Amino acid sequence: MEPYLVGVIGIVVMLVMIFAQVPIGVAMGIAGVVTFSVIRGSFEASLTLFGTETVGKIGSPELAIIPLFLLMGSFATVGGLSGDLYRLAQSFIGHVRGGLAMATIGGCAGFGAVCGSSIATASTMTRVSLPEMMSRNYSEKLATGSVAAGGTLGMLIPPSIILVLYGVLTEQFVKTLFVAALLPAVLAVALHLVTIAVLVRRNTEMGPSGPRENWSATGAALKQGWAAILLMFVVTGGIYGGIFSVNESAAVGAFLAFLIALLRGRLTRANFWLALRETASTTSMIYLMVIGASIFTYAVTVSGLPQVMVDGIRATDLPGTWVVLLLMLMYLILGAIFDTISSMVITMPFVFPLILDYGYDPIWWGVLTIMVIEIGMITPPIGMNVFVIKAMLPDTRIGTIYSGVAPFIVADIIRLGIIIAFPAIALFLVDYFGLPR
Template sequence: MIMASLLILLGLLALSVSITAALGMMGLVLATTFTTVPLERMVGDVAWQAMASDTLVAIPFFILLGEILLRAGIAEKMYTALSAWLSWLPGGTMHANIGACALFAAASGSSVATAATIGTVSIPEIGRRGYHERLFLGTLAAGGTLGILIPPSVALILYGVLTETSIPRLYLAGMVPGIVLAVLFMMLIAGVCLAIPRAGGHPARFDRAACINGLPDLVPPLIIFGVVVLTIYAGIATPTESAAFGVVTALGLAAWKRRLTLAMLRAAIEGTMRTTAMVVAIVLTALVLNFVMTFLGISQQITNAVLSLDLSPTALILAIVMFYLVLGCFMESFSIMLITVPIIVPVVTAMGYDPIWFGILLTLLLEAALITPPIGVNLYVVQGVRPAGPITDVIIGALPFVGVIFAMIILLIAVPDIALWLPSLVYD
C-alpha cells in the first residue's frame, strides 16, 4: 500500500493535476481499493469535524491582516523608514528588504504576502540605486520566507493543528531562530557587497533627520505584533482570538491613517477570500487523506519500516532533512507539510525528539522549499511583481540564501536550545 500510495500521488502530480485534486483522488482510490469498508461515506463527517476547528479560523484572519497592511500603505511607509536606518550597511536597501520582511512577517504570518508586499514596494530601488538585480531579487524571495517562521505564522498554526502541539509554544520557539536567520541573511548580503562593491549599488547616504522622521512609521507593525503575541501570552486570547484582535487593530490603524475606505476593504476581503480558499481546499483534502491512511494503517507501516532500519537519531534527522530538501524541489510547502507531517512526526517523536523543536526544523525546511526551483512559490511571487526579465534571475539570486537556510538547519540540529530555550523559559 505504501508504494501504491506514492505512485498514485507522483503520477497525478506528473500529470499536472492540482495538489488539492491529487490529494482527494488519492484518498478516494485508497479508500475504494484496499478496504471493503465504505470510507467514502465517512468523508463528509471527517471533513466537517476537521474544518470545525476554531484554530483554523486564524488563517483567514492573518491573511486579512496582511491585506489590510498592504492596502492601507502601512507596509510602504515601514519599508521607507527601514531603508533610512539601514542604508549605511554594505548593500544598503537590500538590508531593508530583509528587515522589512521580518517586521511584516511579525504582523501578517504569511510568506507569500510578505514577499509580494515588500517586493512591490522595493523593486523600483534596483534601477534607482544601481543594485545587482539578481542579488536584490534574491533578498526579496529569501526575506519573504521569514513569514512562516517568525510568529504569528500560518505554517506553525497548521503544524500545531496536525500534531496537537501547543501553538503558543511553537510561536515562542520560532522567535529566536527567525531573528538569527534574518541576521544571517544580512551577513550574507554584507559579505557579498564587501567582496564585490559594485553589487551594492549606490545606496542613499545616512540621513539622521529622515531616520528620526521615519520612526513613527515603524510603530504600526510593532503595535500589531504586540497585540497578537501579548494577548496570547497574557492569557487574554487564544491564537484565533489574537488574530481577530490583530485585524481590528489593523483596521483602527488604517482609519487613523485615513486609508480605511469601502474600496480598500473590498480589495482586502477579495484577496483574503482567494488565498483562504486555496489554503483551506488543500487542508481539507489532506486531512481526509490522512484519515484514510490512518484507517488503512499506512502511517503505522511507514513508522515501523523506518524504525526497523535501526538508524541513530542523528542519522534519521539527517535523512529526513535530505528527504524534505528533495521534496521541496517538486512540491509547494503547505502541501508538503499536510502530506508528510502525520507520517513523519510519529517517527521523529518515537526517536525521542521534541515535537516543538521538530516543528521549527520543519518550518526551516519549508522555507528552503519556498525558494527552491522549479516549484518555489516565492520565486514566482517575486517574478510576478517585477516589471520584466527572466525568472532565472530570481532563482540564481535566491540560491545563496538556500545555503544560508541549510546552515541554519545544521545549527539548529547541533544546538536544539536555539528553538527550545525561550519556550522552556516561559513555561517551565
C-alpha cells in the same frame, strides 16, 4: 490483500491525480475515501468518515486562526505598512554599504510579523524596496536575492500561517510553536544581514552606501511607522505576554489592521471587498487541503502503512541523525517543486510517526520543517518566491535571481545545521515559559 498494501495503492492513486492537475485537497480526499472503503469493505463507513472530518475541521478553533491572520495581512497591505517598515529600517541603516538590502530584510521580517505569508511578503516588498535599490545602483543580483530570501521570513516569524497549519495537522499547541519559532527567526534575520555584509565587503559596488539620514528624517520615519509597530506589538506581544489567546490575537490584529487602513484613508470599497475575496479564496483552499489531508491521514493510519514504514526504517538501524538529514533533503526537493502547504500535508502522515518513534521533539521538528521548506521556496529549479519576483520583473533574467539567492541559501543551510545541532535554540523559550508540548 494486506491493508498496508491498500494504503500504498491509495498513495499511488493520490499522486497520479495530483500530477493530472487535480487539486491536492480533492486528490487526497478521494484517495482517502476509496482507501478507507476498501479496507472497511463499506462505502457508508467512508461517507461517515468524510462527514466527521469535514465538520470537525470546519469547526476547529485552531483553523479559525488562519482566515483572521490572512485578513490582517490583507488589511496591512492595503494600509501601506510594508512601506512604513521598509522606510523605518532604511532610516537607521540605509547609509551603510548594503544598507538598503539590509533594510529589505528588516522590512520583510517586520511585514512577515503582520502577514504570515512568504509569497505575500516577497511580492509586497518587491514593489516597495526594489525600485529604491535599483535607483541607488545596487546590483540586480543582491536586490532581487535579498527580496526573495527575505520573503521566506514570513513563514517562520509568528504569526505564521504555516505554523498554525502544522499545529493543526500534528495536534500541537499553536502558541508553543509560535514561541519556539522566535529565536530561530531572529537567527535567520541575523544570518541574512551577515550575508549581505559579507557580499558588499567583497564587492563594494554590489551595494553602495547612501546618504546618512538626519534625526528629523528618522523621527518622521518613526512617526509614519508607529501603526506597524503597534500592530506587531499588540499581536505578538499579546500572545507572548499571555494577554490574548492565539485566536483572540488574530481577531484583534485583523480589526486593528482594518482600523489602520480605514483611518489612513486607504480602505476604499473596492480594495475592502478585494481583501475579503482574497482571504476567502485562500482560506477555502487551505480548508480543502486540510480536510482532504485529514481524511487521507486517517485512512492511511488505519491501513497500518505508517507503522510498517517505521518498522522497516528501524530495521535498517539507520541513526536518527541520518533520518533527519534525509527528511530534510526530501523537504528541500518538495519545497522547490510544490507550494509550502502541499509539501506539508502530503508528507505529514508518514513523516510525523517516524519522528515520534525516533524520540524527537515534535515542536522542534515543526520549526525545522518550516525552515527547510522555506529554503525550498528559493531553491532551483522552481522556488516559488523566485517565480513571484520574476513575474513582477519580466525584464529580469531568472538566472540573475537564482544567482542572487545562492548566498542566502548557504546561510539558510548553516542555520539549519545550527538548529539540528543545538535543538535548545528552538526549545529554550518554550521551557522557560513552561508552555505545554
